[in-house]
Amino acid sequence: VHVDTDAEVFRLRALLRDLVALSAIPGGWIGKDPRDIAAGLADALVGLLQLDFGFVRLCDPGRSDAVDVTRGDGWQEFPEWLEGHLATGAPFPGREIVPGVGGGPEPCVGIAIPIGVNGEGGIVAAACERGDFPNESDQLLLSLAANQAATAFQSARLIVDRTAELRRSEAYLAQLADEQAALRRVATLVAEGTSPTAVFEAVTEEMERQLGADEVTLARYESSDEVTVVADCGSGPRRLPPGTRVSHRGENVTSRVRRLERPARIEHRPGARGPIAELVDARGGRASVGTPIVVDGRLWGIAVGTWKGESPPADTEERMARFGRLLETAIANAETRSELIASRARLVAASDEARRRFERDLHDGVQQRLVGLALKLHGAETMVAEDQPLASELADLGEGLNGVLEDLRELSRGIHPAILAQGGLDPAIRALARRSGVPVVLDLAVDGRLAEPVEVAAYYVVSEALTNAAKHANSSRAEVTITSSEGVLEVSIQDDGVGGAHPVHGSGLAGLRDRVEAVGGTITIKSPVRDGTSLHVSFPTRADSVHPEGR
């Protein structure tokens, strides 16, 4: 066998160079897209190894997606053979050498080498007109290339997967952060004691946004097979205003949650029966998830999300439940609060009634009787001669009685102003201003009469503030402004006294808060030291605003 040593050395050097070049390739491929790797390898086949045709398919075991890259042209038969072979989907157990695939004048040989076991990782294929193709070196280089490609591809895939996973978890974290922010917003509303109606609205809107739902409805279970809607938001038709009663007869998420007392999911079938199914149909809903709302261990109601498209992700129930727990707190708080307000209102009403009764007893009872007695005494006096000792005793008695009557009148002042009940706030406040120890500038714009508890509360606020201004604040004047509009009565009292009134300790201001809050009002007291005291009270005057939503 003739051996051309120089040529052999040259060939080995070239092989070594190519090996090194090929080995270096994967390092540059790390983190690249699989398509870039396949392209890089195919380029190396026709460029570096100077083959006429190169084909690289990269795929993951068990993955359907594959990346194919072809380099070189003018070739028909080998690619066609390859295609035919790949199209069968049959495993590719070992390298295959396909002679005579060229369409040109020179004979051509093709070779296909599987990547991984049975070609699960893909194929590296090449064809060349060179006479000795594929010699041992070619086969070695191609095998190495296939191996390198597989490794690079696997690690790249891993990185891509990791990146995707990272992105997914980033998205998840962002979603979690959004959700936390939403939960925090709702929790703040709850902590501030915002009216349940406002909390319900906020929660349904946040849920709709956070869960990507098309509709979110919040409803309270009634004792029958009905729910009362407390909030309903979404884009579909047939919106349900709060207070709407809907029967949950039939198969729907609302009845299921009631039965199971745990979260439930339902896919809607068109033509399902029952009012809720019809409603969901009308709104174009496809899937619904419901979570129970349990207050004090009792099933209170349900939050239902409805989606028009695909069924929402598997963690939806869990995410809804997080909102549900906030609602539970909000409702429990509201119930405690409304009970508190109701009991305060009862206390205030009872004390008002007691004052009213006392005032009547005093005027219609005691005073009347005293006047009657004084008249009788006077009658007796006329029957006694003026010079008798009895006459002067009777006169003394009469004077004593008059003194008692005078004391009584002083005492009864302001106990319960009859004029408030008869004439309303305007004359009652004017009387207060006249009797005030400090000059008062009045600006009253009250249209007509308001609910009695509100009038009484407003009256006592002004009375207390003016008493305070005169007694403690050392004021030279006070201003009282009352306006009523848009369902709100605003009462402001400002003095120019020493300030520093403490809203909790003493000075009667603390008692005002109870009285004001009992009728659903709010009170703000500002009393900076040496800068006067200002008191602002705002009362809702619509009939329904006094009683917060209960059960």
Added chain:
Amino acid sequence: MSKPSVILADDDVLLREGLASLLERSEFDVVATAGDASGLLGLVQEHEPDLVIVDIRMPPTHTNEGLEAAQAIREAAPEVAILVLSAHVEVEHAMELLAGGRRIGYLLKSRVTDVDEFVNSLERIAGGGSVVDPALVQELVMARRVEDPLEELTPREREVLALMAEGRSNAGIARLLWVTEGTVEKHVHSILSKLQLGETADDHRRVLAVIRFLQTH
């Protein structure tokens, strides 16, 4: 001259009877009494009295039945003098009554125990004057104002102003203050010009003007 005839309406029997005997002793002729306001107008039309004394709070609601009865009588029989008695004084009530015209009185119920003064008030009302309770006048005069027009007045003038508001004539004021009627006239003239109120010879219009001034300033 015959005794003035009176109808009395008060729901308290003791007080009603006591007042009736006081009136009888004081040369009034009590022609009828009532325990509530419902039949009062009928009694007035039947007896055509010179004077009606009515308690402001009577059954059924014990609020201002007497006030409403007084207004009804005023409309049906304007010549009848009316005294409304109240457990406490309210400026609005006084203004409503005064707006109805002369021969009107508004007094605290406890005033009946000062018999001489009470009888004097009745005579003034029956005689065509108007009477406003001193406690109410005090509330109006003593009310503190940011820009108080009453600061212009001397203490004596304030005293005279209060008596004017109570419905007293110049002669009446002169008697009470132990001064001549001429002196009172001078005070009145000074007060009215300081407060920029018009002169009037009519005592009732004077009361109305003074009370309205005090209420709105």
